[in-house]
Amino acid sequence: MSLRFISQAELPTEFGTFQVHVFEHKGQEHLALVMGSLSESDVILTRIHSECLTGDGLFSLRCDCGPQLAHAMQAIQKAGQGVLIYLRQEGRGIGLTEKIKAYQLQDQGMDTFDANIKLGHAADSRDYGMLKEVFAHLNVKQVDLMTNNPDKIEALESQGISVHKRIPLHVGHNPHNKRYIDTKRNRFKHLD
Numbered sequence: 001m002s003l004r005f006i007s008q009a010e011l012p013t014e015f016g017t018f019q020v021h022v023f024e025h026k027g028q029e030h031l032a033l034v035m036g037s038l039s040e041s042d043v044i045l046t047r048i049h050s051e052c053l054t055g056d057g058l059f060s061l062r063c064d065c066g067p068q069l070a071h072a073m074q075a076i077q078k079a080g081q082g083v084l085i086y087l088r089q090e091g092r093g094i095g096l097t098e099k100i101k102a103y104q105l106q107d108q109g110m111d112t113f114d115a116n117i118k119l120g121h122a123a124d125s126r127d128y129g130m131l132k133e134v135f136a137h138l139n140v141k142q143v144d145l146m147t148n149n150p151d152k153i154e155a156l157e158s159q160g161i162s163v164h165k166r167i168p169l170h171v172g173h174n175p176h177n178k179r180y181i182d183t184k185r186n187r188f189k190h191l192d
């Protein structure tokens, strides 16, 4: 077991009260926000969200992360049951400083894919290898997944978690993130 469950507590939010679980995996902290009681025979409405300090916490319009996070939490509240896994994979895994450097390259005309490469990183360095143990801890076997990213579906299926349905997540589009969202579709093969 490389994932360690540390603790859990109540987390009242604008979108209802969740139980927040904290885990440690390879020196990083990850969270799962859980609403309702979860049983492995249920298909659980799920979002796997990658940390974006600028979008999730600082209202940045350069990406669509903040609105996606709010929308997912609201959808879980509406369903009365669900899971939001918050992975500390800032900047698609390269960290905050490197993401800001990548933003600078994008200010000079590069797209988000090439900016990562120029900085010596993979276009996407996220690791989803901890999800099997997170879902086992939460007693979840089947999900309806809110995402446009095919890599997340593949990562779950390859770890034995069945993706019953993909729910597209197209919110928070604005003139500042248009190129970023187009690049996700064209170069990261994100789904419509």
Ligand SMILES: Nc1nc2c(ncn2[C@@H]2O[C@H](COP(=O)(O)OP(=O)(O)OP(=O)(O)O)[C@@H](O)[C@H]2O)c(=O)[nH]1
Binding pocket: 048, 049, 050, 051, 052, 053, 063, 064, 065, 068, 089, 090, 091, 092, 093, 094, 098, 099, 102, 103, 106, 112, 116, 146, 147, 148, 149, 152, 169, 184, 190
């Ligand atoms: N390296 C880098 N990371 C970025 C940039 N813009 C946003 N991110 C990070 O990208 C991650 C979100 O990834 P997205 O590709 O927007 O969405 P996704 O999580 O792959 O897919 P969805 O499930 O459809 O939202 C977060 O960790 C952000 O911090 C950027 O220009 N460069």
Ligand SMILES: [Zn+2]
Binding pocket: 052, 054, 055, 056, 063, 064, 065, 066
């Ligand atoms: Zn973002």
